[in-house]
């Protein structure tokens with residue numbers, strides 16, 4: 001009978017324990033991030049220091065402002081005043097700043113958030129791409145678009161034009177110009193690390209794939225992160241298990257953070273509150289913060305999160321931004337195209 005060096009050899013019971021431990025470790029290694037989450041395990045949490053030694057600080061998290069008109073701007077200014085009242089040290093804005101990705105609208109949102117008086121860290125959403133630049137996808141049509149594979153499957157009779165749409169990922173030049181270096185990036189604050197990641201696939205909203213440039217960026221930059229520092233990831237598309245509109249390869253992204261002391265993931269896109277817990281990691285989406293779009297979960301409130309980070313924990317509170325009476329909000333399941341077809345929500 002042979003044993004590996006260092007393994008217990010004196011008692012059968014001890015050998016068995018060693019083998020069990022090995023088997024468990026080997027099994028854990030094979031499990032994906034989603035399974036680890038489901039089991040309440042997250043190896044990176046083991047790197048956490050008991051105390052970060054940093055002072056508590058406050059920040060706000062906002063998603064899906066969907067600016068499309070001056071009326072949206074006036075309402076959003078009021079929302080930003082409510083945010084300012086919370087005295088945050090910065091703001092995370094998790095995508096879909098605008099409805100149409102127009103340059104002027106993106107600039108308006110940027111200027112309104114400047115009113116916070118503290119930095120706003122943005123992330124791109126599928127609505128921050130300009131559709132139509134190639135002459136195939138127009139605004140009403142983008143509402144019906146799923147990711148390419150799916151679009152072809154959904155309407156084979158129109159495969160020619162859908163084929164063209166399939167390769168029309170939209171144009172994010174205006175976003176890039178107005179928010180330079182705000183696709184994949186990280187910053188530190190108060191002993192915490194914040195990582196903004198681009199999870200979009202152009203204008204597509206469903207059955208999407210996180211693009212390889214993001215996965216590559218994570219592979220290249222993860223070594224620069226301090227594994228022990230509490231870490232927050234923010235994205236537009238939800239990463240929590242079984243949340244609607246979660247990208248197909250969300251787990252491949254999460255998997256990369258398994259040895260990081262990841263504490264929270266904040267996302268938008270699904271307009272509604274969802275929360276997934278797994279060990280130390282809390283993954284959420286929130287209701288939208290838009291005058292003229294509503295929530296996919298049927299709730300009425302618009303608002304944002306106020307978060308307090310202290311040691312390894314984040315306390316989170318929802319703050320509602322009241323709508324004006326008789327708001328013109330559009331139901332998400334009632335989008336209309338120029339042909340009058342009923343189109344799915346997103």
Ligand SMILES: [Zn+2]
Pocket residue numbers: 064066096125127269271346
């Ligand atoms: Zn949205």
